[in-house]
Amino acid sequence: MADKNPFPGENNTGHFWDDNLRELANPPPRWWMIGFYVSILWVLVYSVLYPTWPTLESFTKGVLGWTQIGEYQKGVDEVEAVRAEFEQKIAGMTAKEILADEGLSAYTEASAKVLFGDNCAACHGGGGQGGPGYPALVDDDWLWGGSIESIEQTITLGRKGIMTAHGKILKPEEVNGLAQAIVDGKPASSPLFLQKGCIACHGMDGKGLTVLGSANLTDAIYRFNPEGDETLLDSVKYTIMYGVNDASEPKSRQAEMPKFGDRLSKDDIKKLSVVVFKLGGGQ
Ligand code: HEC
Ligand code: HEC
Known part of the structure; x- marks a missing residue:
């Protein structure tokens, strides 16, 4: 073919189209080749250090002993260590003391959101805004008192206000x-x-x-x-x-705050009291 090559001296493959369109056999640029070899080296080094190759039963583990679940567990342990410090303090304090401690009450407010969502939001709304038949907790208008102690008692023991029906007594x-x-x-x-x-x-x-x-x-x-x-x-x-909760009147309004003393731990109730107090500008 060489004798038919219309471009002698050029490093082409001898394939031509349309007179002068041809395939060259130039080597790739140097920088590209370096990248190519470095990436091969990278794979080799990586596969020695980290889990990489599948084997029949499992996979190669890598000499560093890194695992994804281990990495996750490390993160969880770090969070737990921070939490444990707060939780320990909370266990030894009253709700009022927690409230007075800026750092602890901020931690409580943030961490007890889930508790509120799981246990209280169904009746009082996600933000404590209340709903039909369920009092709002975000205002500073309290049926049973808005001191931190009253709120704690409300959550622990529950509440049931009773107003007698007056339909038969009044004109x-x-x-x-x-x-x-x-x-x-x-x-x-x-x-x-x-x-x-x-x-x-x-x-x-x-x-x-x-x-x-x-x-x-x-x-x-x-x-x-x-x-x-x-x-x-x-x-x-x-x-x-x-009336309200008048057992002798079938049309009476029903309104009972369930007790949580037997369902939640004392610490969780303390936290919720702080959350509710802060929601409503307790007093
Ligand atoms: C099944 C519905 C229901 C659930 C769940 C519920 N509550 Fe209540 N809650 C009520 C009702 C009804 C009242 C009003 C009681 C009354 O009228 O005497 C009330 C009253 C209260 C009050 C008193 C408000 C005031 O004005 O004095 C507080 C505080 C309170 N709830 C907090 C909570 C917290 C915190 C939770 C979650 C641990 C919770 N509630 C879960 C129904 C519920
Ligand atoms: C036996 C005590 C009792 C008597 C007597 C009583 N109430 Fe009540 N009343 C209550 C309680 C407790 C509540 C709140 C119930 C709750 O929220 O669970 C209430 C709630 C109300 C409410 C609802 C307020 C709101 O914020 O929605 C009205 C209105 C009311 N009472 C008017 C009266 C009137 C008028 C009389 C006199 C005819 C009267 N009550 C007599 C105990 C009583």
Whole structure:
């Protein structure tokens, strides 16, 4: 073929197309060849150091003894070591002391989010915003008191406020009058508030008593909010007529905070108390 080569002296393969299109046999550039050999070397070194080649039963382990699960475990151990330090401190402190310690309360707030999500969010909402029949935990309006101790007690022992149904005791216009006074934010302005015994549980001024978990009726924050196309007046009238947790009234509102004392550890309850306190600007 050499004699037919129209480009003598050129390092081509002797393949030609369209007169002058031809395949050359130049060696690849030097830098490329160096990269090529280095990558072969890399594979060899790597396969000696790290797990690489499959064998019939398993694979070559590499002289460094590195494993993916080992790397993961190391990470977990590091996190655990940091956590253990906090957890140990928490075990020996009261919820109030944890709250007072800036670092610990920040740790608690971050680490107890999952606890809140798993145990409380179904009723109180993911951010503690509350829901139909479930009080909001993000405001500073408390049925049972917002001190860290009260909150801890609420979570440990549960709560069940009881308001007797008044539908059979009051005339419809009396229910109306009381409901209107409450919606106006001045329950005590209605003489019925005293006459019909509301003050026994809600206090003279209607601001509620935390020992009974009776709601503050003057602050325009409602524990039972209107549902569907109900007006606020309707929903207040409903509470007055059918009460809350009144076993003798089938239409009574149901509202029970379950107790967690037998389900969660003391430390978890302390943490949740701190979380709830911080959510709601406890007091
Ligand atoms: C099954 C629903 C349910 C679950 C789960 C639940 N709660 Fe409650 N919670 C309630 C109800 C209902 C009330 C109101 C009780 C009442 O009206 O007396 C309440 C009240 C409270 C209160 C008192 C609020 C106040 O204004 O004084 C706190 C604090 C609270 N819950 C925290 C929690 C925490 C923390 C968890 C998770 C460990 C939790 N709850 C899980 C239903 C629930
Ligand atoms: C035996 C005690 C008791 C008596 C008497 C009582 N209440 Fe209540 N009331 C409660 C409790 C406890 C709650 C809160 C229940 C809960 O949240 O679980 C409540 C809640 C309410 C609510 C709901 C407030 C909200 O935030 O949604 C209204 C309205 C109300 N009461 C009005 C009255 C009126 C009016 C009277 C008098 C006719 C009255 N109550 C008498 C204990 C009582």
